[in-house]
Amino acid sequence: MEAIDSKKLFAPRKLRKEVIDEGLCPFCGGCAAGCPYLAQYKGRIVQLDNCTLPEGNCYQYCPRTYTDIDAISRKIFGVPFTGEGIGNAKEIFLAKSTDPEIRGKAQGGGVITALLSVALSEGIIDAAIGTRLSDGKTTDGLLARNIVTSMSGDSSPVGILARSKKEVLQTAEADYATARVLSTLNSIPKESSERLAMIGLPCQVASVSKRKMSPPENRAKMDNVRLVISLFCATKKWLEPGEDRKYINEACSYCWDWTGEFADISVGSGRAKFKDWNIVIVRTNAGAELVDVAKGKGALETQPIPDESLAIEEKASLDKKKRALKNIIAKTGDRKDLLYLGLSEATVNRLLT
Numbered sequence: 001m002e003a004i005d006s007k008k009l010f011a012p013r014k015l016r017k018e019v020i021d022e023g024l025c026p027f028c029g030g031c032a033a034g035c036p037y038l039a040q041y042k043g044r045i046v047q048l049d050n051c052t053l054p055e056g057n058c059y060q061y062c063p064r065t066y067t068d069i070d071a072i073s074r075k076i077f078g079v080p081f082t083g084e085g086i087g088n089a090k091e092i093f094l095a096k097s098t099d100p101e102i103r104g105k106a107q108g109g110g111v112i113t114a115l116l117s118v119a120l121s122e123g124i125i126d127a128a129i130g131t132r133l134s135d136g137k138t139t140d141g142l143l144a145r146n147i148v149t150s151m152s153g154d155s156s157p158v159g160i161l162a163r164s165k166k167e168v169l170q171t172a173e174a175d176y177a178t179a180r181v182l183s184t185l186n187s188i189p190k191e192s193s194e195r196l197a198m199i200g201l202p203c204q205v206a207s208v209s210k211r212k213m214s215p216p217e218n219r220a221k222m223d224n225v226r227l228v229i230s231l232f233c234a235t236k237k238w239l240e241p242g243e244d245r246k247y248i249n250e251a252c253s254y255c256w257d258w259t260g261e262f263a264d265i266s267v268g269s270g271r272a273k274f275k276d277w278n279i280v281i282v283r284t285n286a287g288a289e290l291v292d293v294a295k296g297k298g299a300l301e302t303q304p305i306p307d308e309s310l311a312i313e314e315k316a317s318l319d320k321k322k323r324a325l326k327n328i329i330a331k332t333g334d335r336k337d338l339l340y341l342g343l344s345e346a347t348v349n350r351l352l353t
């Protein structure tokens with residue numbers, strides 16, 4: 001039996017040293033519930049015991065360990081990552097659900113709930129991984145978007161495997177709260193043949209993208225994850241170096257992704273001008289097929305997005321990339337050390353000009 005080198009950093013310790021202790025963890029949940037040693041507790045990832053695996057899923061699929069952005073883009077879209085605008089898109093438009101029950105519960109236009117309901121009723125998926133608010137009072141505004149704060153009370157979002165419209169409706173109110181979707185994904189046994197959709201924030205989509213690059217052997221098969229839907233990240237404010245970090249999870253200031261650029265479909269708010277609508281970005285064939293079915297069933301009302309609204313989203317997306325790079329470089333002091341972010345020098349230079 002191989003002797004255990006006590007000086008070696010094993011997977012959870014590496015994760016703690018390189019990600020959690022460095023303030024890079026946005027609590028995506030990717031490492032939780034995947035093994036007996038890591039758990040989520042009151043908005044934190046806690047290590048319950050020592051693990052002796054040099055490389056574990058927790059480290060490999062964490063979106064804040066090294067992530068080759070270009071390789072993911074090639075895998076999902078067949079093209080390199082350029083960093084431009086809102087990422088690869090087949091179609092962008094405004095939409096809202098036509099179902100009064102969904103509209104009555106959902107934030108904005110209820111597009112995600114509508115899409116999931118159609119995907120379930122048409123047999124495209126068997127279950128959707130989302131979140132619902134646990135019993136207790138609901139947190140609002142910025143605090144709901146600060147993972148650490150929002151997870152510390154009774155109102156924590158909890159992961160849910162929704163298999164019916166009724167269960168999907170439970171997720172509608174929690175769309176913009178931070179979530180435990182990845183720990184729910186981690187909990188699905190590898191023998192499961194259920195076809196899944198997953199709804200998450202861009203950092204959670206990034207973890208799923210890493211799984212697509214190199215699928216786990218002991219978890220739900222990635223081929224069964226038929227659809228990944230990303231919310232635009234609802235964080236309202238990014239920090240400049242030295243700014244007060246009281247109400248923001250530091251990790252979010254190193255996040256580049258506004259819309260969830262590696263999702264099949266990204267959905268955001270129509271903002272004040274279209275407050276009852278969602279902005280929908282269709283990125284992949286799987287996303288386009290679902291949207292076509294939803295439109296065909298009359299589940300969505302759509303309209304073109306005006307150029308000025310699209311320009312606002314493109315600017316927000318580019319600004320987030322620039323801010324993330326600026327904050328990362330301020331932290332490392334080295335333009336070539338981008339922490340977790342695997343971007344080519346050419347892309348970095350282009351984004352920072």
Ligand code: SF4
Nearest residue numbers: 025028029030031062
């Ligand atoms: S970013 Fe996600 S996977 Fe990485 S340490 Fe935090 S919770 Fe775990």
Ligand code: SF4
Nearest residue numbers: 026202203233252255
């Ligand atoms: S800003 Fe980024 S890291 Fe933070 S919650 Fe949003 S997607 Fe995740």
